[in-house]
Amino acid sequence: MLNFSFLLLFKTYKMTQFLPDNLLGLFAPRAPIQYKPPPDDLFINRKHIPIDGIAEHVQKFEDPKDTPPKVRIETRDEKRTRKRKERQELMAYKIEQGIATWTPADNPRATSDPYKTLFIARIVVLVHDKTGKPRGYAFIEYEHKSDMSAAYKKADGTKIDGRRVVVDYERGRTKKSWLPRRLGGGKGETRRTRESKAALAAKEWEESMANGSEYSRGGSREHRRSRDRRSRSKERDRR
Secondary structure, eight states: OHHHHHHHHHHHHHHHHSSHHHHHHGOOOOOOOOOOOSSSSSSGGGGOOOOOSGGGGGGSSGGGSSSSOOOOOOOHHHHHHHHHHHHHHHHHHHHHHHHHHHHHHGGGTTTTGGGGGEEEOOOSSSOOTTTEESOEEEEEEOSSSHHHOOOOOTTTEEETTTTEEEEEEOOTTTTOOOOOGGTTTTTSSTTTTTTOOHHHHHHHHHHHHHTTTEEEEEHHHHHHHHHHHHHHHHHHHHO
């Protein structure tokens, strides 16, 4: 095996001498790399500054007792809670001041007799007061108290063009403990205190599941009927 390799190498060497110069240049060795001295001493040969401990500098440190207390920065939740509390306190103060200064009996722009006055809400045509500010309500003063009572009974709940008429007697001067909505009083629910339709539906569903009624089997009959009506109306629209 060794003789065969030597023979093959010898034959190859013998054949390369018959190659032309342009091919022999491909097998010529490159020039050796030129020596360049290093730009700086090696790291282990450099002169270093001796490293000492900090014992001699400890006396220059400040006393921990003289260190000022750390300034605490409130978080985002704390800032939000603080601002909400400030707004609530400011609103409570304004309501308290408004209650102290609210005297409906001394209102010079009020009607002459509160028991003959009818309050009307949800007015579409804007009614402007003497200052030019639009109002969504108005007061109507009748000549007789019986006329006001009859109008109150007949108008309350009546619908005009699909809108329910809301009327009431004047409570500011006829009821001593009455306060308007802006001062924490008022009548009825507000948009904040009123439960949403989704919450009412969820509550009704939980009660039906607890009682084992028809709701647990797909809803009430009225709900199914309304759903069928909606599906039929959609089919008519497609046609």
